[in-house]
Amino acid sequence: MLRRELNELLTQTGPGTPMGELFRQYWIPALLAEELPENDCPPVRVKLLSERLIAFRDSEGRYGLIDEFCAHRGASLWFGRNEEGGLRCSYHGWKYDVTGQCVEVPSEPDNGTFCATVKLTSYPLVKVGDILWAYLGDPAKRPGLPEFEFVHVPSEQTYTSKRWQESNWLQALEGGIDSSHVTWLHSGALKTDPLFKGAKGNQYNIGDLKPFFEVAEADGGLFVGARRNAEDGKYYWRITPWIMPSFTMVPPRGDHPVHGHFWVPIDDENCWVYTFDYHPVRALTPAELQAMKAGFGVHSENIPGTYRPVQNKDNDYLMDREAQKRGEHYSGVRGIAIQDASLQESMGPIVDRTKERLVPADSGIIKARQKLRKAAIALRDEGVTPPGVDPAHHRVRSAAIVLPRAESFLESCGDAVTVIPGTPQTSV
Amino acid sequence: MNRPILLNSCARAATSAEARFRINVPIAPSRGTRVVALDAGAERVVRRVAEQPWATARFFVCKSPTLLAQSNGEVADVGLLSTHGFESRLSLELAGADVAMMVASTDDGAYAARAIGDACTLRGTMTAGVVLAGGRDAGETVSALRPHARVLLVTYDEQDVSELLTALRA
Numbered sequence: 001m002l003r004r005e006l007n008e009l010l011t012q013t014g015p016g017t018p019m020g021e022l023f024r025q026y027w028i029p030a031l032l033a034e035e036l037p038e039n040d041c042p043p044v045r046v047k048l049l050s051e052r053l054i055a056f057r058d059s060e061g062r063y064g065l066i067d068e069f070c071a072h073r074g075a076s077l078w079f080g081r082n083e084e085g086g087l088r089c090s091y092h093g094w095k096y097d098v099t100g101q102c103v104e105v106p107s108e109p110d111n112g113t114f115c116a117t118v119k120l121t122s123y124p125l126v127k128v129g130d131i132l133w134a135y136l137g138d139p140a141k142r143p144g145l146p147e148f149e150f151v152h153v154p155s156e157q158t159y160t161s162k163r164w165q166e167s168n169w170l171q172a173l174e175g176g177i178d179s180s181h182v183t184w185l186h187s188g189a190l191k192t193d194p195l196f197k198g199a200k201g202n203q204y205n206i207g208d209l210k211p212f213f214e215v216a217e218a219d220g221g222l223f224v225g226a227r228r229n230a231e232d233g234k235y236y237w238r239i240t241p242w243i244m245p246s247f248t249m250v251p252p253r254g255d256h257p258v259h260g261h262f263w264v265p266i267d268d269e270n271c272w273v274y275t276f277d278y279h280p281v282r283a284l285t286p287a288e289l290q291a292m293k294a295g296f297g298v299h300s301e302n303i304p305g306t307y308r309p310v311q312n313k314d315n316d317y318l319m320d321r322e323a324q325k326r327g328e329h330y331s332g333v334r335g336i337a338i339q340d341a342s343l344q345e346s347m348g349p350i351v352d353r354t355k356e357r358l359v360p361a362d363s364g365i366i367k368a369r370q371k372l373r374k375a376a377i378a379l380r381d382e383g384v385t386p387p388g389v390d391p392a393h394h395r396v397r398s399a400a401i402v403l404p405r406a407e408s409f410l411e412s413c414g415d416a417v418t419v420i421p422g423t424p425q426t427s428v
Numbered sequence: 429m430n431r432p433i434l435l436n437s438c439a440r441a442a443t444s445a446e447a448r449f450r451i452n453v454p455i456a457p458s459r460g461t462r463v464v465a466l467d468a469g470a471e472r473v474v475r476r477v478a479e480q481p482w483a484t485a486r487f488f489v490c491k492s493p494t495l496l497a498q499s500n501g502e503v504a505d506v507g508l509l510s511t512h513g514f515e516s517r518l519s520l521e522l523a524g525a526d527v528a529m530m531v532a533s534t535d536d537g538a539y540a541a542r543a544i545g546d547a548c549t550l551r552g553t554m555t556a557g558v559v560l561a562g563g564r565d566a567g568e569t570v571s572a573l574r575p576h577a578r579v580l581l582v583t584y585d586e587q588d589v590s591e592l593l594t595a596l597r598a
């Protein structure tokens with residue numbers, strides 16, 4: 001349960017809100033690199049943290065992320081012409097470069113000085129891995145670039161997709177921290193999904209439906225451990241890291257690629273879910289890539305040419321009651337990503353947390369909310385840089401590991417949850 | 429693939445405007461949370477938390493000698509001292525409780541943790557543990573509580589005790 005003011009504090013990320021300012025301390029995913037595939041390609045409308053922006057790639061390959069609307073009379077630059085080193089508004093021909101600087105106002109005399117006084121808001125947009133990252137905060141406080149492992153392994157080892165989710169970012173993120181739903185909602189996937197099945201660890205999952213949970217602090221956020229009984233009095237641990245504000249990883253299964261998410265607010269009622277899969281030491285196989293693109297694992301099958309899932313709110317996520325009865329999909333909805341999306345969207349655009357009945361198994365979520373709240377307030381009142389801004393905090397991994405009972409998951413698997421380039425993930 | 433199948437059942441009603449039609453009735457607090465401080469460090473925190481207003485939560489410290497005679501030959505009972513000063517015992521307090529929350533800052537309370545864990549297992553009462561790491565190495569405390577707390581929170585922030593209780597409507 002959260003008081004109404006706290007629910008508002010955590011869910012509102014527009015300019016000037018405490019949580020919005022918190023998000024503006026970080027580099028966040030703004031687009032997939034594939035959305036701006038070549039120089040002078042069509043610009044893309046991007047809404048991030050409730051700001052309407054346009055992203056483009058100019059004739060020299062520079063990326064720009066600027067105010068969507070022309071300074072002249074407010075037409076959308078999405079209709080503009082991306083050519084000769086800038087984006088030109090189709091209405092009266094005003095032209096802007098990637099920094100938002102107006103470089104030409106055709107109605108003014110040649111070599112006039114007027115355009116020098118016109119500049120649209122712009123934010124840095126940088127390609128790291130398959131993602132274009134944006135920083136919407138104070139330029140003086142711009143941190144080092146992201147160091148998450150999935151954007152730093154060679155490109156044949158990693159794949160990222162994205163999907164539009166019609167809900168506030170926080171209820172989406174909470175799904176990424178909430179290990180206790182996996183046993184129910186996603187139970188079908190352990191047996192059949194090509195990106196999950198066959199791992200030894202799956203047996204422990206299936207064999208012990210009442211895991212114990214352990215929540216511990218990390219420099220950049222939290223580690224949430226779920227433990228189940230393994231053989232010989234040992235424990236099977238699944239460890240999920242959360243790095244603030246909204247990066248989570250799923251514990252691995254066998255030698256399958258490791259996956260995770262970035263939950264990025266579009267506005268207060270919509271978010272982007274970036275979903276990645278990578279292997280620290282080997283290329284993804286053609287079969288794995290094909291499965292990811294088809295929406296298996298934690299990915300989604302999207303309507304071609306869009307990032308809206310084929311299974312969505314308008315078609316009841318293609319609910320299949322027969323499959324629900326047969327036990328093929330616990331909820332009757334196919335695919336892990338859409339199983340999550342369907343339930344999270346069903347809560348309403350911004351879930352009313354004053355009505356929740358939380359239980360101790362929700363401790364990870366409770367603690368994450370508290371860390372977000374404290375960080376947002378410390379930033380607002382004292383200017384404290386929040387956890388997760390320092391790129392060193394990004395170098396975490398999820399892990400799946402069998403340990404003797406007495407060992408603490410964090411002390412015994414410090415290495416397992418730290419990125420050591422060139423070493424495989426710790427997985428059962 | 430666009431196959432609207434349940435439009436007759438208001439599938440599109442999940443908007444913020446529709447949210448105001450949700451049934452709005454008062455939500456009952458949880459049936460009862462028993463918070464037990466297992467050592468002196470934890471006691472200080474629990475006493476502070478106990479001063480806040482709570483719905484049904486009750487707060488205790490483990491009395492020494494901690495363990496009472498094993499009442500039924502199986503599970504030990506624990507003597508408890510409420511933060512209001514009255515004496516009680518675990519077996520009484522667990523009747524009607526939803527959750528037993530143990531708070532520890534050292535592994536001094538290992539035996540009490542076991543007794544509480546066993547009693548809760550027997551009754552089907554949920555267990556939770558908060559380890560106040562306080563910057564020190566908390567490994568031993570965590571190991572002492574781990575087998576007996578279904579959910580364990582290891583924290584540097586003692587406010588987490590009240591934070592958890594608030595979230596649980598204690």
Ligand code: FES
Nearest residue numbers: 180181184343347
């Ligand atoms: S069981 Fe968790 S939301 Fe219904």
Ligand SMILES: [Fe+2]
Nearest residue numbers: 175181186340
């Ligand atoms: Fe999920």
